Amino acid sequence: MGRTVRVKSFELVAKDINDVDVKLLHALSIGVGWPHRPKDWDFLRRAGHGIVAVDGIGRVFGSAMWFPYGHEFATIGLVITSPRTQAQGTGRWLMEQVFERCGDRNLTLNSTHAAYHLYxxxxxxxxxxxxxxxGEAVSPPPPVPALTAELSSLSTANIGEIAALDERAFGANRQKLxxxxxxxxxxxxxxxxGEAVGFSMKREFGRGHVIGPIVASNDCDAIHLxxxxxxxxAGQFVRVDTREQTGPFADFLQQSRLGINDTVSTMSKGKRFLNRKENEPWVYGLAGHALS
Known part of the structure; x- marks a missing residue:
């Protein structure tokens, strides 16, 4: 697969995403209305691999990232093309570059409406x-079901305690992530x-905070987490990405004054990605669209 593509009157070259100024990546995401801050881009570059499409004077016209989990599976994200090149085949070319680098891995991504037919x-x-x-979290938060387990904080040093649980829910080992x-x-x-049956993380992202990943075996546990x-x-901007549209967990998010702002489509190439089983751990809240 060629490492260059001609778009109208200029040529774009694939370049490692770590070799460009983060300000250019930030400008690219702003251009398509995505909330990623420079520090969010820095984190994603630490977590995965990526390429950018640059012209002869270093301007960035597109990006694509992939996040391998072992030798058999990877998620894809941050596939962005600038408005100037969206109709010129740049997105397809970026994806072909990703395919070449991911080899025979099974792949999954979360597609915007605009990119759906391309995928x-x-x-x-x-x-x-x-x-x-x-949305802005309501204060006080809505009532929750009775707690039938022990809920406590977990230190970074003990992150290994939840790695196996996360692997059962996600389907691949994400301990590094x-x-x-x-x-x-x-x-x-x-x-x-004494056994970990669920966990959740809260971190800064975009306009405020994201709660995710959230891993639990049922809606009640997911609500508590x-x-x-x-x-x-309370009163701050919060985001939760979930595949739950209805049910107690979705109802709780709505009662917390959060609303559905947008949707994306989880898509796979190769082996099927999602495999939900009753009473088994499930990813109720995504770590992020790119990280899934």
Whole structure:
């Protein structure tokens, strides 16, 4: 696959995402209305790999990132093309670059409405919808069901305690990502009989805070793992990305004065990504659209 592409009268070259100024990445995401701050881009570059499409004088016209979890699976995200090049095939070219670098891995991504048909044409299949709940958290928070487990904070040093639980819910080992996420996060863990059965993280992102990942085996546990962070964020902007549109967990988010701002489509290429099982751990809240 060629490492360059011609767009109208100029040529774009694939360049490592770590070799460009973060201010250019920030400008790219602002140009399409995405909330990523420079520090969010810096975090994502630490967590994964990426390329940018640059012209001969260093202007950035597109980006794409991938986040490998072992040798068999990766998530894709931050696929952005500037408005000037969106109709010129740059998005397809960026994805072909990603395919080349990911090899035979099974892939998943969360597609915007604008990119959906491109991903279909590239062999991705839709599996689910992600609902972006966001808004200012209400004070006081809404009532929660009776707690039937022990809820406490977890230190970064003990992040390994929840790695196996997260792997069961997500389907791949994300211990390295969890460690990176935990550096600036508040972490809560739910235990029954001394065993971790759920966890959640709260961290700064975009316009305010994101609560995610949230891993639990049922809506009640997911509510408690979310409420513990909402209590600290009363009156502040909060975002929760979830595949739950209805049910007690979705009702709780609505009662917390969060609303569905947008949706994206979870899509996979290769092995099916989502595999929910009753009474088994499930990702109620995404770590992020790119990280899933």
């Amino acid at each position: 279909l044409s590239l062999g991705f299949t839709k599996e689910a919808t992600v609902y972006q709940w966001q 969890l460690a990176l996420l935990s550096e600036g996060a508040a972490i809560s863990v739910l235990r029954r009989g 979310t409420a513990v962070h909402l209590r600290d964020l």
